[in-house]
Amino acid sequence: MLDDLKVRKRIIFLFLTFIFLLLVLEVRLYAIMVIKSDFAKEAMDEQTYRSIVYYDGFELKGDIYDANMRKLTNNGIEYKAIILPSAVIKHITSNNSTFENLLRLICDYDKLDYYDMLTKISKEAAGYDQAVVVGINDRIKDEIESSNITGIYVKSGIKKFADDIGASILSNFLSNRMNGEYIKYDDSIDMKIFNSLARHVKKIYKVPLDGRGMLMPGMEPIDETVEESVGGPVGNVMLTLDYNIQKAAEDALHEKSDKNCAATVMDIRNGEVLAMATKDENGWERNMVTYVNDNSAYNPGSLFKIIVLAAALEKNKVGLETSFFCSGVDSETGIHCFNTSGHGMIGLEDAFANSCNVYFINLARKVGPKAIMDMAQKFGFGKKALNFSKESAGMVYRKSEDIEYDIGNIAIGQKDIMVTPLQVCSMISSIANNGMRNKPYILKRIFGDDGTVYEKHADESKSIISPETSEIIQKLMTEVVKRGTGQKASLYCGSAGKTGTTQRGIEYADGNYEHEDSWFAGYLPLNHPKYAISVYVEDAESKSSTAQEIFKSIGEKMLLFDNLSETPNANYN
Numbered sequence: 047m048l049d050d051l052k053v054r055k056r057i058i059f060l061f062l063t064f065i066f067l068l069l070v071l072e073v074r075l076y077a078i079m080v081i082k083s084d085f086a087k088e089a090m091d092e093q094t095y096r097s098i099v100y101y102d103g104f105e106l107k108g109d110i111y112d113a114n115m116r117k118l119t120n121n122g123i124e125y126k127a128i129i130l131p132s133a134v135i136k137h138i139t140s141n142n143s144t145f146e147n148l149l150r151l152i153c154d155y156d157k158l159d160y161y162d163m164l165t166k167i168s169k170e171a172a173g174y175d176q177a178v179v180v181g182i183n184d185r186i187k188d189e190i191e192s193s194n195i196t197g198i199y200v201k202s203g204i205k206k207f208a209d210d211i212g213a214s215i216l217s218n219f220l221s222n223r224m225n226g227e228y229i230k231y232d233d234s235i236d237m238k239i240f241n242s243l244a245r246h247v248k249k250i251y252k253v254p255l256d257g258r259g260m261l262m263p264g265m266e267p268i269d270e271t272v273e274e275s276v277g278g279p280v281g282n283v284m285l286t287l288d289y290n291i292q293k294a295a296e297d298a299l300h301e302k303s304d305k306n307c308a309a310t311v312m313d314i315r316n317g318e319v320l321a322m323a324t325k326d327e328n329g330w331e332r333n334m335v336t337y338v339n340d341n342s343a344y345n346p347g348s349l350f351k352i353i354v355l356a357a358a359l360e361k362n363k364v365g366l367e368t369s370f371f372c373s374g375v376d377s378e379t380g381i382h383c384f385n386t387s388g389h390g391m392i393g394l395e396d397a398f399a400n401s402c403n404v405y406f407i408n409l410a411r412k413v414g415p416k417a418i419m420d421m422a423q424k425f426g427f428g429k430k431a432l433n434f435s436k437e438s439a440g441m442v443y444r445k446s447e448d449i450e451y452d453i454g455n456i457a458i459g460q461k462d463i464m465v466t467p468l469q470v471c472s473m474i475s476s477i478a479n480n481g482m483r484n485k486p487y488i489l490k491r492i493f494g495d496d497g498t499v500y501e502k503h504a505d506e507s508k509s510i511i512s513p514e515t516s517e518i519i520q521k522l523m524t525e526v527v528k529r530g531t532g533q534k535a536s537l538y539c540g541s542a543g544k545t546g547t548t549q550r551g552i553e554y555a556d557g558n559y560e561h562e563d564s565w566f567a568g569y570l571p572l573n574h575p576k577y578a579i580s581v582y583v584e585d586a587e588s589k590s591s592t593a594q595e596i597f598k599s600i601g602e603k604m605l606l607f608d609n610l611s612e613t614p615n616a617n618y619n
Contacts, residue, residue: 107280108243112289113318113490119243125187126201127152129178131167133197138164145195148186156180234435235489242281242492242500281492281500286318294603295323302596306584308334309596310471311604314575316505317475317484319432321600322468334582335467336430336437343440343464344582347546348401349565350422350459352473352519355398355406357421358413359515366518369393372404379407379454384547398522399530401545403458410457418456419443422463424483424510425476431468431486440465460548471580474543474567477519478575481511524572534594535566537601543568545594561585566593570601577604 110119129149137145153160158180167178179201182190187200295309303325311321322335358364374388375381383389383403389396397405410418419442422428428442441464443452455461468486476483485506492501523542526532531545546565564586569575579600581593 105245106243107245108282110239110243111282111284112287112292113285113320114288115284116289118285118287118289120204123202123204125182125184126179126203127182127186127190128199128201129167129180130197131176131178134164134167137195137197142195144193145198148189148193148195148198151186151189152180152182155183155186233433235433236435238492238501239283239489242283245280279494279500281494283492284490286313286320286488286490287322288320290607291604292321292323295321295600296325298596298599298603299323299325302599303583303586303592305586305592306334307582307592307596308467309579309581309600310335310467311600312471312475312486312578314475314478314569314578315484317472317486317507318490319468319486319488320577322488336432336434343438343466343469344563345461345463345548345550346459346465346470347548347563347565348403348406348458349465349470349473349544349546349567350463351398351401351406351457352477352523352544353422353425353427353459354410354413354418354457355394355519355522356425356477356511356515357417358409359518360421360511361413361417363412364394364409366394368409370397370405370408372397372402374404376404376407376454381407381454381458395522395525399525401526401531407454407457410453415453415456421511425473426469426483426485427463427465427473431466431472432488438464438466440469459546467580467582470565470567470582471578474569474580475578476510477516477523478542478569478578479516480513481509481516482507483510523568527568532566532568532594534591535568535597537570537598537605539570539601539605540572541568541570541597541601542572543594543597564591564593566597568597576608577601 106119109117111117129152134145134149149163150160152158153163163178182200190198190200291311295311299307299309306326308324309321310319310323312319324334326334355364369391371391372383372385372389374383374386376383381403384401389400389402389404392400392402392405394405396402422442427440430437430439441462443456443462452461456463472483472486475486487503487506489501490503491499493499520542523544526544527536527541532543535541535543543566546567548563548565550561550563562585564583565581567578567580569578579597581596581600583592583596586592
């Protein structure tokens, strides 16, 4: 009996002890789950998530807008691959062909050398395991996620630039900055835009991994900014670019040429750059409008006859009645006219319409090389048009003494006369604006989210030639399109312009060159000029015809959203 009582007491004691422990456990769980939930989550995260430190370059904190407040940046989703160097070394050492193929795919997409990438990764792994971050597309993202490979993870984020327009422009004056290149030009326009928009960021990417280093299903990675460079107030940038006109120019380049080419559109009335479109054979990478092959530029060819003529008219060295004899070649320089049989005795109007080289060489002799070079500089040749850091200034002869002995090449815009498509567009704009040059610009204003304007463009304009001189050149440019070398550039609203063909590289025995490039530059509508357009095409198979077709295509597309004229012009074909 006594033994039964002892057993009963022990059972009650154990039961009460169990109830007590259960209550303690419940209180503890309540404290963890409710009172200290954040602490519990943090502790769990520390065990589940791996923190990967990486530098994300520069992040756009402000936005870029076109002239009509259409957003051009921070638009859409983009993907990046975050690669852990230590994992790469492990996979490469173990000859993991799946990982190697994946890494090669990433390198091909980013136009990176596979072995250079391995060298970069090895350097990172030798020091500390800082992730290497590269851009990828949807296809590579799917390949990474389906490969189930450790050490390489996909991160999504906001795309910096819009897909459909202006990649060559936006990426050239921002991406180079973001990649740490060309920082030394502190006074450049792209540095000003960059400083307003971007901040350098260091991030931690927390990836949920299991014990094998595999992504845990159902758990999302966490992206945190841990450090950000401090600058002035973050602003938004409004450019002068017009989305519709930029799109029209880019589409025209793609539709009309499979060569490297560029087009620029300016507002004649105020100097605003409305479009800067380029296309190269490898995609939208090279800005041919201003940067042009690392600070080189292009020969303007016969477009430079506009400068020769302007100098001659301002010096009263020529009139519409002035004639020269063209035998097909200039005897002193040996330079041929494109009409090798010659034009005979030819006057200014016909010489300009048919781009007679011999006439303009004789005219250049009358004017003198110094007056021609001075006129070129008045039109902005030899100086950066927009002051981008990598922008080419072009060239108007390296040595002043050389111009005395090279009048033939000066007259037809060859040799040491080099220009950019934007400079040419500005020249046409000044002619169409009755001799008044509005300095081209692309940055309209910088403003805060609350509407505060931090900086606004101030117009710069001055008269560089008389209205009478510009009127004569306008008339002659009209004849070029009406009956001369530029007839394929004729538009319903009326247009005027000038053709140009330039030669580069080796001259063959038959007189042809290794490269022959094509220009057309003009304005529209004819009676009330509003837009200036310049087009340049490398290795144009049909010489100036391709550039004219691009000019016409841009003009026709612009007519769809800008009613430039209600009645057809007389020069329309």
